[in-house]
Amino acid sequence: MFSKETLTVTRRTALLGATALLTLPRIGLAQAAPVDGGRLILIARPEPATLGLGLNLQAPTIYVGGKIFESLLTYSSDLAPMPSLATSWSISEDGLTYRFELRQNATWHDGTPFTSADVVFTADDMMRSSHPRWKLLAETYVERIEADGDFAVVFTLKEPFSAFIYAFELSSLPIMAKHVYEGTDYRTNPANNAPIGTGPFKFVSWNRGQSIELERYEDYWDETPAHLDQVTFLVIPDAASRETAFEQQIVDVLRPGDVEGFVARRLSEADDVIMTTMGEEFYAPHAFIQMNLRKPPFNNLKIRQAVMHAVDREFISNNIWFGMASPATGPVSSRTAFYEPDVTPYPFDIEKARGLVADSGLSGDDLKVTLTPLPYGQQWDRTAEYIAQQLTQAGLDVSIRGVDVSGWAQALSTWEFDLALNYTYQYAHPALGVARHYLSSNIIQGTPAANNEGYSDPEVDRLFAEAANSVDTEETQRLYSEAQKRLVDDVALGWIFEMRSPTIYRDTTNEVVTSAIGVMDTMKATWKAA
Known part of the structure; x- marks a missing residue:
């Protein structure tokens, strides 16, 4: 686990070197002995569609479900x-x-x-x-x-x-x-909305649109149960209200994305606030534009290349995400194993984008497309607005289709989209978090976390399969590098940025981040000073 001292030191060092993204907060209070009792207030944003972890892989379900369920x-x-x-x-x-x-x-x-x-x-x-x-x-x-x-x-x-x-x-x-x-329809089982797990906190109630209540499970397998008596997730749809709730000490912790980047910077400057980017090592979130390759215009390579040239990834990272992101170059995050930097670049060049659209041979209705934003807050909304503006300048006719979380998931799961914003967790290894978006065998309906764009290349399938089986590190790197180069040349997806996501909390809250999955984990060690 990371102690409070470790985190306060990490605030000075975690973002230096490769990323250097965040305003560094001041040193918090010294670590004391854990205190039992109290309620931890978190935010469910957006409200989960279900608490059936494993049936739904969206971040809000993982965040809440991670306190209730466990893996091996x-x-x-x-x-x-x-x-x-x-x-x-x-x-x-x-x-x-x-x-x-x-x-x-x-x-x-x-x-x-x-x-x-x-x-x-x-x-x-x-x-x-x-x-x-x-x-x-x-x-x-x-x-x-x-x-x-x-x-x-x-x-x-x-x-x-x-x-x-x-x-x-x-x-x-x-x-x-x-x-x-066992013996039920897994997706309609009532336990999806009143889950039964083995974790340190058990489900109490879900008041739709308002809150989700958990309480300490007294018969938890650990020598001592969780320190906290209760964990409450408040449903606060508005970003300004989430900011106010933290400033007024109604909310104890802001997970990545709860507030916008410039707000995170400002909040972190308070004497009693701690900010860390630790806790996303396993996930390494990676954002992209998903293009439906089954139909015009995105079954045309020139149009996909135009998308890459029309979007200024540096602008998105620095201005829309306030430096809490860095431009992505391909399907594998630069923070994970087997990243290949030497791929075809797509520098921002709106004139080149226009030329590619013109050279595609498409016109009229074939260039009319709908962009489905990721409904996870204002930064995603502004990202969608910027991308729509840029693609319109390049010669596409883009409209934005606003949806809620369920509508977004439905659109991707049923392939009823033209363009959509999405991000993926990399899960520590390309075989787990990356390959699933490109393998022909994973073109399946029913989830927004598969090969929803419909990309298919037998050679990429082979490279991913051989890399996953390889026990030689150099050979594994060679195979993954070749796969990345091929995917980038094909523009299988429109990679935008690698997310750099801070967790923010009061210095009276301790042991918030204790693993590579951060606040998505059980938080069984978390405690609040009296």
Whole structure:
């Protein structure tokens, strides 16, 4: 875990060097002994469509669900695996067998004992049908999943898959209760709105449009339950109101995106406020324009190239996101393994964009497109407005289609879009967070987190498959580099920026970020000074 001292030092250093993005806050109060009790006030933004983690991979569901559910592992800031529902694990020398020893004193929030049967049901049944990332991984690499008694599970792979150890983060494989979900329609199960997990906090109530209430689970498997008595998520749609709620100390923590970049800078300057960019090492969020490649105009390469030249990614990063982003160059984040910088550049050049549109041979209705923004706040709205303006200048006829979170997810999931804004979590390894957006086998309906644009290239499929199987680092890099170059040449997506996301909180709130998944984690160690 990171102590308060670590975080205050990190405020000085975390953004220097490669990023240097944020105004640095002042040093907070010294670390004291943890205090039990109290209520932590957070913000659910936007309000989740469901609390069925694993059925919905949008950030608000992960944020709330991460306090209720757990997976087998979590990960440190240097991406080392750490115990969660698994106490230990081993990997065979040939890389084909992963064995997890499970906690023997964990229970579900309704009192039912947690066992290996829950893990097998989750991994081999429920998530195969409902979780696009796990479905792809399991169907491609997993030969079988077996219980060895009540408290051990063995995953046997068809072939080596070096990224497999990263597949057990809580949103990647949230362990679900077999006795709650087996034999039901997973997507309509009432537990999706009143979840039953094994985490340190249990669900109490959901007052739609207002708040979600959790309370400490007294029978939690750890030696001591969570420090906090309660965790409340307030639904505050308006950015100015979220800012005010934090300033008036109604809200304790602002997660990345709760307030705009310039507001985050200002708030961080207060003597009693701590800001850190730690806690996104596992996710490395990566924003892009998704273009539907199934129909004109985006089935035309020249139009896709025009999009890349028409959008000034430096302007977006520095002016719309206030320096809390850096331009993306391709599908892999520069902060993760196997990034390839030597790809075809697309410098901002509106005249070149206009020429490409003219050279495409398209005109009239074929150039009329609708842009679906990501409904996650004003910065995303302004990003959409800027992109629409730029593409209109390049010769496209762009209109913006405003939708709520459910409408956005529906549009992408059913492929009923022309252009859409999206961002992806990279999940520590390209095989987990990147390949899913480009593999032909992942052109599936029902989720906004798959290959929704419809990109298909057998050579890219081959490169991703061989890279995932490779056990030689240099060969893995070569394969991923070739895949990145090919994807950038094809403009499979319109990559915009790598997000640099701060978490902000009062210095009376402690142990807010304790892992590589930050505030998305359980927050079982979080406490508030009396």
